[in-house]
Each structure stands twice: as C-alpha cells, then as structure tokens.
Amino acid sequence: MKIASWNVNSVKARLPHLLAFLEEAQPDVLCLQETKCPAADFPTLEAKGLGYHVETIGQRAYNGVALLSKRPAEELVCGLPGNEDDEQPRYIEASFGDVRIASVYLPNGNPVGTDKFTYKLAWMERLVDHTRNLLRHEISFVLAGDYNICPTDDDVYDPVAFRDDALCRLEARSRFRALVYLGLTDAYRVFHREPHRYTFWDYQAGRWHRDEGLRIDHLLLSPHAADRIAACDIDKRPRAKERASDHTPIWCELAV
C-alpha cells in the first residue's frame, strides 16, 4: 500500500501537476495540504477520472486538506478533535481497509511571540492527545502531512538563521518529540540517515536551485504500520517543474 503526502499550495493552481503525480506515482492514498479550496470547488471530477475518490474539507484562500484514494474512505473524521471552536480546516482522517490515514496541516506558527505561535503549540497538544487515543486501537495508522516542524538541525539548510523560527523553536520541537515518543516512527529516517534532505524549498532567493530547504513534511507511523514499512522516499521531481508548489511529495510503502 503506497501512501503519499503533498502540500500543493492551491489545488487549483497545481491541478496539472497533481494529476501527473497521481498517474505516475499511483499512490493508493494521497494526502493533500493547503488545497485553498472549499469542498464544493475541489476538482473532484478530474481526480475521479484517474480512479480516485476524494474526501476534503477546505476554505477559500487558506488551509484545506484532502484524502485522495483508490478505494473509498471509511469512518471519516473531519477536523482535529479537542476544540469545537477551531474552524481552520487542517485535519482529515479515514480508514482504507486495515490502515487509518490522516492528512495533517499543522499551523506554521510564525511569527513567534504572537497568537499564531500559541495556536500552533495548542494544536500540537491536541494532536498528541488524539494520537494517544488512536494508539489505544492497536491498528496500523499513518499521520501524513505538513508538520511545519524541522525535527533537528539536520533538517534545516541554515540552523543558525532558523534558530528562533517557529519551525525550529524548542517549544515546537519538544511537542513533535512528545508525539514521536508516544511510539510513532518517522518513516523517512528508517531508510535515510543522511542530513540535509528536504521536502520544502522557499520560492524566494533561489532556494530550490541552491538546495537550501527544510524537511517539514513527515509520515509518522504507528507501531503496527512501522512493522510493515517497506520503503519511503522524497520525490523531488514535482518541485523541479514550472509553476511548482514550494513543497514536494513524500511517500511510503506498507507491506500488505
């Protein structure tokens, strides 16, 4: 079972690249973030034309997450539990056979010292609480998405410049570690130990061409899913295209 995650930075702007990725990579489930699109406006027919079902929550201009899948989603959950007042569409979760999969768009949190950073930390604590509940079921699950966290300095092209960025601050990293310490596995690090491998390159200042990026998109596996991990990699090809997203897909393969 192939599971991929991609922050597309507008599903409408990225539609040709999205369809090309589905055709070429053939993921069983693709988790999207930053669709920037209400559910009613999502290009569902185009995805359906390639054999994919769509579940999505979204809004105009900001946020938005989706699950595209070859088999229909079951037991759909829209929104991260823990705060009924939080209306930002950043979390969608469903089951696909015996694997439960979430598309996660964790708040960026910049600038530090504002309510944006407070919101990020509170959101992460809700994710930790929710993950603790998921673990009780003792099933295979994958939390896939844009975490807006560089877990270590090895995941940043310039750790000094990013030391006080919301993506690297201790308060954010410690909550990411709390998530991992519940028993989750960073799928990429099972197969790749080398530093400076990235999933995001800023549009500005020629970051892509200089390979100056961040590793902020992650596939976190439950213990049962980690037992089944067969492969994981970052697919840099979509980032090299014209009119690319600033993120590129990451994928993993779970043994059936």
Add this chain to the structure above:
DNA sequence: ATGGTAGCCTTGCTA
C-alpha cells in the same frame, strides 16, 4: 540589502 516569490483576488495576508 528586513529584500526576495507565489497564491489568494486583496490592494494586504499567509507562507
């Protein structure tokens, strides 16, 4: 040099 780029459809916000 507090810039630079992209997407939203605003004339600024978010990343």
